[in-house]
Amino acid sequence: MMSELKLFVEPRTLKGFQDLLPEDLIPRKAVVAVIESIFQKYGFSPLETPALEHLDVLLGAGGEETNKELFRLESPEGEPIALRFDLTVPFARLLAQYPDKLKAPFRRYAMGSVWRADKPGPGRFRQFTQFDVDAAGSESVAVDAEIIAVMCEVMDALGVSDYAVVINNRKVIDALLLSCGIGELPRQKHVLRVIDKLNKVGMANVRLELGLGRIDDSGDPIPGMGLDDATIDKVVTFVGLKGGTRAEVVARLTEALPSTEETIAAVAEMQTLADALAALGVSEAHAVFDPSLARGLDYYTGPVFETVIRSAPEFGSVMGGGRYDGLVSRFMDRAIPSTGMSVGLDRLLAALAHLGAVSTAKTSVQALVVSLGGVPDAESLRIASELRAAGIRAEAYFGAKRSMKVQLSHADHYEIPVAIIVGGDELAAGVVSVKDLLAGKRERADIGDREAYRQAGKAGQVTVPRAEMVETVKGLLQG
Amino acid sequence: MMSELKLFVEPRTLKGFQDLLPEDLIPRKAVVAVIESIFQKYGFSPLETPALEHLDVLLGAGGEETNKELFRLESPEGEPIALRFDLTVPFARLLAQYPDKLKAPFRRYAMGSVWRADKPGPGRFRQFTQFDVDAAGSESVAVDAEIIAVMCEVMDALGVSDYAVVINNRKVIDALLLSCGIGELPRQKHVLRVIDKLNKVGMANVRLELGLGRIDDSGDPIPGMGLDDATIDKVVTFVGLKGGTRAEVVARLTEALPSTEETIAAVAEMQTLADALAALGVSEAHAVFDPSLARGLDYYTGPVFETVIRSAPEFGSVMGGGRYDGLVSRFMDRAIPSTGMSVGLDRLLAALAHLGAVSTAKTSVQALVVSLGGVPDAESLRIASELRAAGIRAEAYFGAKRSMKVQLSHADHYEIPVAIIVGGDELAAGVVSVKDLLAGKRERADIGDREAYRQAGKAGQVTVPRAEMVETVKGLLQG
Incomplete structure (x- = not known):
């Protein structure tokens, strides 16, 4: 029985690891x-x-x-x-x-x-x-x-x-700690750890951790370092010396x-x-x-x-x-x-x-060559070559199903900005249709009416002689 | 005794691994x-x-x-x-x-x-x-x-x-093998492995391995596949069909x-x-x-x-x-x-x-700022900043020893192409010396005479106003 069964390896990523798409x-x-x-x-x-x-x-x-x-x-x-x-x-x-x-x-x-x-x-x-x-x-x-x-x-x-x-x-901190009589490394490290928590827990809690200790939010006791009030004042004054220009901080440090x-x-x-x-x-x-x-x-x-x-x-x-x-x-x-x-x-x-400060592109492709019935694959390759020779990152669609709908939905899925559409008629006439896919998408997003939606789908589509294809695509990509 | 001894971890790369410098x-x-x-x-x-x-x-x-x-x-x-x-x-x-x-x-x-x-x-x-x-x-x-x-x-x-x-x-090879009556995968793979060795062992040995076997250079026997002469002829004819245009090979395949x-x-x-x-x-x-x-x-x-x-x-x-x-x-x-x-x-x-078709640079640095006695570090930083603002990859020398010799030998070791030399006098006069280090190196390579060598060391060194530094360096890097 088992030998009849085709078993697949489950495709999965290790826990704690990431695939970067x-x-x-x-x-x-x-x-x-x-x-x-x-x-x-x-x-x-x-x-x-x-x-x-x-x-x-x-x-x-x-x-x-x-x-x-x-x-x-x-x-x-x-x-x-x-x-x-x-x-x-x-x-x-x-x-x-x-x-x-x-x-x-x-x-x-x-x-x-x-x-x-x-x-x-x-x-x-x-x-x-x-x-x-x-x-x-x-x-x-x-x-x-x-x-x-x-x-x-x-x-x-x-x-x-x-x-x-x-x-x-670190030398400034070390000098402070020495001046407070904290010379042993483990105690110095302890003070550093407490100071490091300032932004998270606030000054009052830092004081407590340097002194007698405190109870944290979960009810657990955090033992204190047992420093006396004068020393805590010194440390707290020191870490509070920020603000103003760099020269001002140096001046305050010198004084404090x-x-x-x-x-x-x-x-x-x-x-x-x-x-x-x-x-x-x-x-x-x-x-x-x-x-x-x-x-x-x-x-x-x-x-x-x-x-x-x-x-x-x-x-x-x-x-x-x-x-x-x-x-x-x-x-x-x-x-x-x-x-x-x-x-x-x-x-x-x-x-x-x-912060919205980086690209949200889903593909490197700038232009998809969409070919319809009667266009041989070799012709799609020639069109892609012309685009690539001009530095445009181009893919020719060679999936199994090649309806207009399937090909444009591929472009839509990957948010490819431009499609070059060529069918038997275009080929015979020496022209291509160049379609601004993002423009169409933008317009359609606000449309409820079905017919208007269909019309808007044609937005940004122009038919140009093959010799003008590259310049037209470049214009759209720059726009 | 052991506790007195400072033990170092031996710095070494794993066997079969490489550090890329x-x-x-x-x-x-x-x-x-x-x-x-x-x-x-x-x-x-x-x-x-x-x-x-x-x-x-x-x-x-x-x-x-x-x-x-x-x-x-x-x-x-x-x-x-x-x-x-x-x-x-x-x-x-x-x-x-x-x-x-x-x-x-x-x-x-x-x-x-x-x-x-x-x-x-x-x-x-x-x-x-x-x-x-x-x-x-x-x-x-x-x-x-x-x-x-x-x-x-x-x-x-x-x-x-x-x-x-x-x-x-692979489909062409498979079709050939099928036509030779070799349909079982292990035997097909065996023929592929033998064909794959053609460039290494030559046609005569390929024939032997397809037929009765042979003794290799080390004296070990390589068992043959036991194909008959007619089949071997077919395989050997097939793999010999190369040469000429792609269309010519296709035509020959069709015929053969x-x-x-x-x-x-x-x-x-x-x-x-x-x-x-x-x-x-x-x-x-x-x-x-x-x-x-x-x-x-x-x-x-x-x-x-x-x-x-x-x-x-x-x-x-x-x-x-x-x-x-x-x-x-x-x-x-x-x-x-x-x-x-x-x-x-x-x-x-x-x-x-x-083939000598790649860069042999040892560093990304294009210009080294060499500062001599009387020049504060801050001034070296300013010079480096001016170079960097113009897109020049610059390092200011901040090593422990700062003699002219040590600094130029640093540039020499890493083959940094240009040095900007500034001392107290240059600083006061608002000038820098710009030195083409590769030019000097080229000339010195052919010189036996000690004094001529010393003079050539000054080759390509010009003193220019600070305002002209960037253009001078750019000129050297482009030259």
Whole structure:
């Protein structure tokens, strides 16, 4: 019995993974092209590493959480290997592996998939795309300023105007914490985590978490850090120093922080960064100093920054990064000071789509060649060739059923803007009909009357000599 | 003792995998852009699927060999999963999974990594890139003709002139085999495998393998198929029918093959394909009919084709494909006739590099800002900004050591074409020195004398007012 039965493999995508259809990829490719040209303009060169790495290269590089989220497997030789969880660790490996070829200073950009066996959710995938720039081999915050300028230029070029690159410096936070007597790393990290929650939970709750603790919305207790009121005041005053120009924030920091050696150096670095941003013409409206920005990752050592879209705060930060001067020394007996940032491409695209700032095309095709009875396939090919030779992206319809209705419904389904219609009569007369499909669609949308609807269906249709076809189509596509 | 020792993770790439440095990726990206624009012009839209698939989606789809070569792992939910081994099987899955969105006819292109746990060797990697076009939902060989036209246009656009797209049709081979009384699939496949070896082993050995067998170079016996001489003559005559125009090959086939129903239909399809190629303006020199082409894969059902570069035969076929009308029915109770081809990107790039037909740039950077003592970083940033605003890809040097020698040696190492040199004096005078680094390099290459060498090092260096910097750099880059 079983052998009589034809069994099909169920076509399905893995949980937490996504198929990208043309309607997803067309805007994505346009955004990537914009970003890539900016990355190149700032002197970053392309680089790619394999999806798989030796396990020890990845293990421990990103902390406990990423260790747990690795997709692990075995090489054909039986070695433990895993899919990469970011592009920064492989970059650090490369810097150590090819010191002669990739002489510092070295700037690279990279785009690629990364994998994390995370709990999937809306907008959270187990395979997602990172698009990174990193500059290795320079301690100068001039380079951090360039990374921030790249962030601004990307948002400008994508047509987003109400964005903010929020900037802070880990050294400033460290200096504050030291001045508060919080020198031990675990306690420093704890304060950072609490500060990081400011936008989510509000200042009152931050105070409680720094002090005696609180009960959260679900009724669970969040233990406090037990800092005294004076110290909490200091921390809270510090994170509240934002607002105004970058110079104003630096001035307030200078005033608010005790003048220790660390503080003076840290605030001076902020001032140097401010000068560099001014030299690059980065506007005060778009790049702001904010002492409340902490950023979660352990490895940051200097400036940190992230980009948010003010009118789409629910998408969180769409780009983020900072200076990490110690990561390469995981692989070699030498530090290569580095800074960089990562574009969260999936999140950025979701935010841009929400703002209506990207293409909604469902196909690359600009013109469909519709051929009716009496027209040989070879003639459809010739028409498509003429369009393509003029740079028009053309498809000739060669489906099994070839009625006018079926072919126009194909164009309609994929929202192809123009159809070239040719039948036996047109062929004999040396003409084609060129139809503006989007115009017809626009008009029909408002029509109830059946006959008027039918008439409107012919809207934007003209019959032209074959020699004028290309120019007519171009006119419609530009219009 | 151990705790005193700092242990480093050895930076290394997995066996059979490759890191792509800027010198690899710069030509690759240029080639991909050329190919992608042609794919789009022919009406193909972009599509991407995840790297990982459920094991049953992949298992058996490519035959025994690919089954063995799968990189297998487990999903976080414990399901068996694997890395994809090609882009065609995931495409077939998609057609079955999204029948409403991806209505046939549907044309897509896709580029992505695929993984095969193969034995690595020179030019053979366990992760490599495929770049495919496929057109689903049409039985018409007009579409196969378009795929062949795409292959030709890709080679033309890449500046390769001595290529050949070799074309055959599985139906013609099947008709021949049937007429020889070879109707059983395993024996048909065996003949195909033998024919496929023609270019490697020569006609005499093909005859032996079809007949009584032979001893190969290593002394191992290759058993023969035991065909009689008359049948071998028929097969050998058939595969020798190549040469001349496509119409001439069709005429020879008509004459040579017995006029059965299958043969007449198969040869008629070749004639239709020839007409379609003519309609598309595909030259006789570049697309040739060759009855000896078999292609290994089981799933081809009609036209098959592959592209070879005549002056670089050692790279084998750089693109290949054919019609596969049955693959989608693995996932659903319906066949979607499809055809397509895959660019072997790694192999194509190796062949183009061998022919000197691609960029040998080591960096995206066109201009390096070299600043000497007395110039603040902010000033270097301003200069870089001016260059970038004019579309010039610029890097400002911010390495730890900033002597003229170190900075120019950086430019030299990465073969950056232009340096903008600015010191305290230049800054005060409102000028910069613009240096054509490649000119100097060209001249110095031929010089033995030390002083002449030093002088030549200054070749192509001009001092210009800051306002003329951009135009001067542009002039050098265009020259």
